[in-house]
Amino acid sequence: MKRYFIHNPFFRLIAPAVYGVLSYFLILLINNNVTQVYDFYSSEEVYSNIALTYLSYESIRLVILMLDRFLPQEYSKMRMALQLVVTTIISVGLVLVGLNLYFKYAVGFTVSTTQILTFSIVYTVTSLLYNILYFSNHYLQKENTVKINAEKQHREVLEMEMLEFKNDINPDLLFESLESLINLIYRDVERAEEYIDCLASAYRYVLTNRQQELVPLAIELDAAGNLMKLLNEKHFGQLRFESSLDPDELKATLIPGSLPVIIESLVRSTIVSRFEPMTIRCYLEDDYITIQSKLNDRLIPNPDAELALSRLQKSYSLYSDQPMIKVKAYEENYIKLPVIRVAEELTIH
Numbered sequence: 559m560k561r562y563f564i565h566n567p568f569f570r571l572i573a574p575a576v577y578g579v580l581s582y583f584l585i586l587l588i589n590n591n592v593t594q595v596y597d598f599y600s601s602e603e604v605y606s607n608i609a610l611t612y613l614s615y616e617s618i619r620l621v622i623l624m625l626d627r628f629l630p631q632e633y634s635k636m637r638m639a640l641q642l643v644v645t646t647i648i649s650v651g652l653v654l655v656g657l658n659l660y661f662k663y664a665v666g667f668t669v670s671t672t673q674i675l676t677f678s679i680v681y682t683v684t685s686l687l688y689n690i691l692y693f694s695n696h697y698l699q700k701e702n703t704v705k706i707n708a709e710k711q712h713r714e715v716l717e718m719e720m721l722e723f724k725n726d727i728n729p730d731l732l733f734e735s736l737e738s739l740i741n742l743i744y745r746d747v748e749r750a751e752e753y754i755d756c757l758a759s760a761y762r763y764v765l766t767n768r769q770q771e772l773v774p775l776a777i778e779l780d781a782a783g784n785l786m787k788l789l790n791e792k793h794f795g796q797l798r799f800e801s802s803l804d805p806d807e808l809k810a811t812l813i814p815g816s817l818p819v820i821i822e823s824l825v826r827s828t829i830v831s832r833f834e835p836m837t838i839r840c841y842l843e844d845d846y847i848t849i850q851s852k853l854n855d856r857l858i859p860n861p862d863a864e865l866a867l868s869r870l871q872k873s874y875s876l877y878s879d880q881p882m883i884k885v886k887a888y889e890e891n892y893i894k895l896p897v898i899r900v901a902e903e904l905t906i907h
Contacts, residue, residue, distance in 0.1 A: 562695050564619055564688075574615045578608030581680055588676055606660050613656055614649040614681050618688050621645045638693060646685040653681045728764070730862065731788065731822065738791040753791065760784045760818075767814035772877075772898055775847065776808040779840070782817040786838075789825055796835040797825065807842045810897045813873050820849050820870070820893050823863035828891075829854045846883070846894040853889045867893075 563569050582604050621644055629637055657677055661669040735757050742750040763781045767773055779801055786799045799821070821838060828851065830836045839850045867884065874882040880896035 562692065562699070564622070564692055564695070570615065570619070574611040575608050577615075577684070578611035579604060581611060581684070582607040585676055585680060602664070606664070610653050610656050610660075610677075610681075611684070613652050614684055615688065617649045617652050618645040618685060621648055622692060638689075642686070642689050645689060646682055649685050650678055650681045653677060727761075728822075731785075732761075734792055735788050738788075742791065753787070756784050756787045760788060763818075764815065770814050772811040773814045774808065775803065775810045775812055778812050778814075778817045779803070779808070781815070782821055782840075785818045785821055789822070793825070793830045793836075794832060796830050796832060798835065798837045800837060800839045802839070802841045804842075810842075810847070810899065812847065812895060812898065813870070813877065816870060816895055817847075817849070819866050820895075823860070823867050824849070824851050824891060824893070826860045826863045827856055828852075829856055842897070843894075845880070845897045847897060849893045849895070851891045853886055853891050 585607070622641065625637070625641055625644075654674060654677065657673070658669055661667060735753075739750060739753055739757070742753055760781065763777075763784070767777075782799060786797055790797045817840070824838060825836065828836055834854060836851060836854075839848075841848055841850075871882045871884075874896060877898050878896040882896065883892070883894040885892040885894070
């Protein structure tokens, strides 16, 4: 149940008391002028009127609770009219019953027709005001909910954009490359310059193609080669990348960064040492670009690597009916990317 203010204990306790006093003075003013109000004022009548207001408020609230239970989410014109009619009839009816009991047992005579009419009008208006407050609160909450959901979606989009930007920059690779570069500078200046060129090419590729939807497989292979050079410095040259793709097969297209993401994920998830070198093979098989490596997983999976592959998998689901496949079998890791072929338009001269 939504938390409307009419269900708040403070509102239920204070509002009828205040409204009961105001409505009592209003009833006195209907039949008398301002100078006569003090003469006809009675504290007993004030308390009885407050009790009748409590009875009216609580009966309206209970009717609303019943309608919310049996007619949930049905805030149409029909629901509004039904609620207004039912709450008015029940609340005014209970008030008139309470009024008759008060006059019969406390005052000692029968209530007049004028008094019945006056109380009926006052508490009909009371029911109308109560319902107006309720529906105002309902639509205000509904509008606030829409705005909150919109803000949540906006926040999720911003977080996703920040995550994508962070993954594009790849701070882990950048810091590792800079550390390797520091070591190279003191050992071999020429190799350090080549390493800088390789690092610049890797990040230039990321920044240049981040707005591209698809790139040729040949460009992806060049980016994968640059990445292998960067990673090899940390792993002492124990990484090898082999491609058996024909020139005609290099015309196929992939999502930018596919091969670098897969290669980095495989390297970060695999134990690599001088006694356990790692060879990554790339070849075409049944309209899939297959990346294969020996299965030698680390004891603790790399969460960033898994997240990168999951993001890549979602991206391929938008471009191809064939899914991206991840398989571990026969002591080998297989990651298969569906080949995305762009149909060329025929020009009629």
